[in-house]
Amino acid sequence: MISVVILGAGNVATHLFKAFNKADSVSVIQWYNRNLESIKQFKHHVDITDDLSHLKHADVYIIAVSDDAIKALSRLLPFENKLVVHTSGSVNINDLDKKHKRGVLYPLQTFSKHADLDFSNVPICIETLDKKSYPLLKQLSKSISNITKKVNSDQRRVLHLAAVYVNNFTNQLYRIGHEITESKGAEFDLLKPLIMETAKKVQDISPYRAQTGPAKRHDKKTINKHLKLLENEHHKDVYKLLTKSIQLTHGRKKL
Amino acid sequence: MISVVILGAGNVATHLFKAFNKADSVSVIQWYNRNLESIKQFKHHVDITDDLSHLKHADVYIIAVSDDAIKALSRLLPFENKLVVHTSGSVNINDLDKKHKRGVLYPLQTFSKHADLDFSNVPICIETLDKKSYPLLKQLSKSISNITKKVNSDQRRVLHLAAVYVNNFTNQLYRIGHEITESKGAEFDLLKPLIMETAKKVQDISPYRAQTGPAKRHDKKTINKHLKLLENEHHKDVYKLLTKSIQLTHGRKKL
Ligand SMILES: NC(=O)c1ccc[n+]([C@@H]2O[C@H](COP(=O)([O-])OP(=O)(O)OC[C@H]3O[C@@H](n4cnc5c(N)ncnc54)[C@H](OP(=O)(O)O)[C@@H]3O)[C@@H](O)[C@H]2O)c1
Ligand SMILES: NC(=O)c1ccc[n+]([C@@H]2O[C@H](COP(=O)([O-])OP(=O)(O)OC[C@H]3O[C@@H](n4cnc5c(N)ncnc54)[C@H](OP(=O)(O)O)[C@@H]3O)[C@@H](O)[C@H]2O)c1
Numbered sequence: 161m162i163s164v165v166i167l168g169a170g171n172v173a174t175h176l177f178k179a180f181n182k183a184d185s186v187s188v189i190q191w192y193n194r195n196l197e198s199i200k201q202f203k204h205h206v207d208i209t210d211d212l213s214h215l216k217h218a219d220v221y222i223i224a225v226s227d228d229a230i231k232a233l234s235r236l237l238p239f240e241n242k243l244v245v246h247t248s249g250s251v252n253i254n255d256l257d258k259k260h261k262r263g264v265l266y267p268l269q270t271f272s273k274h275a276d277l278d279f280s281n282v283p284i285c286i287e288t289l290d291k292k293s294y295p296l297l298k299q300l301s302k303s304i305s306n307i308t309k310k311v312n313s314d315q316r317r318v319l320h321l322a323a324v325y326v327n328n329f330t331n332q333l334y335r336i337g338h339e340i341t342e343s344k345g346a347e348f349d350l351l352k353p354l355i356m357e358t359a360k361k362v363q364d365i366s367p368y369r370a371q372t373g374p375a376k377r378h379d380k381k382t383i384n385k386h387l388k389l390l391e392n393e394h395h396k397d398v399y400k401l402l403t404k405s406i407q408l409t410h411g412r413k414k415l
Numbered sequence: 416m417i418s419v420v421i422l423g424a425g426n427v428a429t430h431l432f433k434a435f436n437k438a439d440s441v442s443v444i445q446w447y448n449r450n451l452e453s454i455k456q457f458k459h460h461v462d463i464t465d466d467l468s469h470l471k472h473a474d475v476y477i478i479a480v481s482d483d484a485i486k487a488l489s490r491l492l493p494f495e496n497k498l499v500v501h502t503s504g505s506v507n508i509n510d511l512d513k514k515h516k517r518g519v520l521y522p523l524q525t526f527s528k529h530a531d532l533d534f535s536n537v538p539i540c541i542e543t544l545d546k547k548s549y550p551l552l553k554q555l556s557k558s559i560s561n562i563t564k565k566v567n568s569d570q571r572r573v574l575h576l577a578a579v580y581v582n583n584f585t586n587q588l589y590r591i592g593h594e595i596t597e598s599k600g601a602e603f604d605l606l607k608p609l610i611m612e613t614a615k616k617v618q619d620i621s622p623y624r625a626q627t628g629p630a631k632r633h634d635k636k637t638i639n640k641h642l643k644l645l646e647n648e649h650h651k652d653v654y655k656l657l658t659k660s661i662q663l664t665h666g667r668k669k670l
Contacts, residue, residue, distance in 0.1 A: 227637075250637060268605050270612055270627060277612070283605040307605070315601040321641050322592040326606050327613045328628035329657040330585050335622035335664055337577040346570040350523050350538040350562070351581050352618050357525055357532070358582045359614035363607050367590035372525060373583035382482075382505060386576050394663060401656050402584040408649060409590055 162186045162300050163218040167233065168225035169193035171271040172247050176224060176304075179279035181205070183303035190216045212236055220300055222247065222265060223256075231255040243293050249320030253287060253313055263288035263297050266316055267305075270327055279304045285311035285319065336395055343391070368409065375406035417441045417555050418473040422488065423480035424448035426526040427502050431479060431559075434534035436460070438558035445471045467491055475555055477502065477520060478511075486510040498548050504575030508542060508568055518543035518552050521571055522560075525582055534559045540566035540574065591650055598646070623664065630661035 164186055166173050173191075180186045190207045192215065193199050199208045209215070221237065221244045223230055230246045237244065240259035249266050256262040266285040271277065284301040286308060288294045294310070301308040311319065334355060338348045361370045374382040383403060390396045419441060421428050428446075435441045445462045447470065448454050454463045464470070476492065476499045478485055485501045492499065495514035504521050511517040521540040526532065539556040541563060543549045549565070556563040566574065589610060593603045616625045629637040638658060645651045 250640065269609055270616070275616075281608050283608060285605065307608070309602070309605060311601065311605075314599060317644060318596060318599040318601045319605060321644055322595045322601070322603075322606055323609055324628055324630075324641065325588045325595070325653075325657075326592040326610050328626065328630055328661065329653070330588050330610075330613050331617070331622050331626050332630075332657055332661045332664070333580045333585050333588070334617050335626070336660070337581040338622050340577045340580070341573060344569060344573040346566065346573045346577070347564070348577075350540065350564060350566075350574060351577055353536050353538060353562070354524055354578055355581050355585075355614045355617060358585055359610045361525070361530075362586065362589050362610060367586050367593050371583065371586050371590070373579055375579075375583055375587075385505065386579065389572060389576055394660065397656060398580075398584070398660060401652060402580075402587055405591070405649065405653060406583065406587045409587070 162220065162296065162303070163189045163216075164300070165190045165192065165215060165218040165221045167192045167221060167223045169198040170224065170226070171273045172267065173222075173224035174273050175271050175277060175279060176222060176247070176267075177202070177206070179304040186300060186303045189218055213238055215239070217242075219243065219296065220245065221260075227251050231257075234260065243288075243296060245288075245297065249285075249316055249323065253289060261288070261290055261293045263293055264313075264316065265297060265301060266311070266320075268319060268323065280306050283307040283309060285309050285316055287311060287313065287316065333398075336398060339392070340390075340395065371406065371410060373406075375403040376410045378407065378411060417475060417551065417558070418444045418471075419555070420445045420447065420470060420473040420476045422447045422476060422478045424453040425479065425481070426528045427522065428477075428479035429528050430526050430532060430534060431477060431502070431522075432457070432461070434559040441555065441558045444473055468493055470494070472497075474498065474551065475500065476515075482506050486512075489515065498543075498551060500543075500552065504540075504571055504578065508544060516543070516545055516548045518548055519568075519571065520552060520556060521566070521575075523574060523578065535561050538562040538564060540564050540571055542566055542568065542571065588653075591653060594647070595645075595650065626661065626665060628661075630658040631665045633662065633666060 166177055180188045188206050191199050192209050196210045224247045227248050230251050234257040244260035245263035245265045247265055253262055253264050264287040267282045269282040282305050284305045286297050286301055288297055337351055341348045421432055435443050443461050446454050447464050451465045478488055479502045482503050485506050489512040499511055499515035500518035500520045502520055508517055508519050519542040522537045524537040537560050539560045541552050541556055543552055592606055596603045
């Protein structure tokens with residue numbers, strides 16, 4: 161049985177707590193947050209505290225607080241030589257105070273506190289500074305996810321950066337789709353099955369192979385029609401740049 | 416029973432044939448293509464032909480050929496006053512020869528001949544020039560899909576344009592995610608659950624509400640770290656423009 165203390169009470173901490181709670185081989189023995197308000201609803205399921213000096217002995221301490229607060233919080237922990245990990249895609253592993261055995265448990269997914277999510281499909285990227293701590297973190301991760309992967313700091317940073325493209329930027333393209341349809345009295349809802357299918361396609365084939373459409377076909381006529389139809393200058397800029405992007409990938413012609 | 420003749424043998428024609436074949440209230444009585452090669456495998460299930468002068472009488476003729484070929488093919492049809500529809504998001508309904516009753520049956524999805532797809536979830540956008548033909552096209556569409564919608568030409572064009580953003584451009588962001596990860600020895604596969612979740616999220620909440628990340632937070636520190644990490648100038652341009660785009664949507668600050 162691996163004993164765990166969770167620190168922080170945001171999106172990630174909450175999902176981790178729920179996932180570990182379902183795992184047979186892990187026991188969350190304590191949950192810390194700087195204010196008790198957000199975790200007091202769990203007080204019948206776990207010991208909760210807002211006092212670092214009351215932290216219990218555990219095998220692993222998971223710091224799931226805002227990126228900017230990780231460093232300071234790791235310093236304030238009143239013990240040493242225990243495995244302490246953060247959950248961030250971009251924070252340096254060395255930001256953790258060096259009195260600890262240090263590691264990262266980065267769940268590569270987008271979490272919202274109140275949206276349910278099946279953790280077993282969340283890839284967990286793990287890293288430890290000392291080799292000896294690795295098996296413990298691996299075992300811990302495997303208790304909640306089917307996809308665990310050793311990832312070094314460079315790779316983690318790059319995954320986090322790529323995640324901005326496939327999550328934040330993609331979502332913004334959905335938003336532009338929303339703006340374009342609504343502005344002409346068409347229904348964004350009609351695009352939802354296409355959005356799902358677009359994501360589904362690249363689960364099996366590469367984005368390169370999945371590409372279709374006027375940009376890939378270098379179909380100038382349709383591209384010009386589209387640019388004419390767009391009234392918003394910013395939407396036009398996005399159209400032009402991403403058309404160019406597709407054409408850089410598929411052939412040499414430019415807009 | 417609605418009798419249908421399909422013309423063309425590409426991605427859309429093939430999926431339509433399969434879907435209609437499962438519908439009780441529709442009978443595909445003939446399938447035309449300019450060459451028989453691509454449809455001869457279906458000859459035991461439907462009458463096939465490559466000769467327009469042999470076309471049978473039917474309630475509806477569906478022209479599912481390349482956009483550029485629709486106009487000419489509709490002229491060559493050796494009859495008049497029958498309901499003839501095309502399946503394109505961007506071709507004008509008036510491109511169909513005016514000797515016909517004219518309509519559009521635009522399935523808003525991305526089709527590949529060999530990838531299975533559940534047609535019942537494909538939104539079908541329908542339009543007819545004369546009101547009297549509308550109920551027939553509506554009934555026909557309802558026989559294969561749960562989502563049928565009256566959409567005028569302007570709305571259809573705009574949906575087709577928005578589809579380029581949420582399908583082609585989104586897929587290109589996946590591609591950039593692929594390029595970024597592979598260039599640093601990280602695994603694109605780890606991003607796949609995030610890609611699915613990003614699409615799933617906007618099925619229930621608006622893209623506006625679904626947005627997260629450094630651009631929305633106006634988190635200059637992380638944005639600058641990311642720009643520094645990016646080696647490819649083109650990837651940087653996309654990062655900057657979409658960050659700006661998110662910030663235009665969420666607040667007034669610029670990069
Ligand atoms: N959200 C995601 O999709 C996601 C995905 C992968 C990784 N991560 C990483 O997971 C970590 C947590 O993210 P999150 O989304 O769960 O954050 P969040 O929902 O914003 O929650 C942040 C938590 O940190 C606490 N906190 C903030 N400043 C603090 C300070 N100075 N001292 C002590 N505690 C402090 C907050 O306490 P209060 O409750 O008192 O405000 C809150 O419980 C971050 O490193 C993030 O990069 C997030
Ligand atoms: N693919 C999609 O995701 C999608 C989605 C919604 C709507 N659409 C629309 O559906 C229509 C068909 O698209 P598709 O993807 O099925 O096309 P496709 O797979 O490229 O197939 C095109 C078909 O048109 C035939 N054709 C081409 N030029 C012709 C000509 N001059 N005369 C007669 N036939 C000709 C081809 O005949 P051969 O077999 O002899 O080459 C082929 O059967 C288009 O209007 C398109 O805009 C497509």
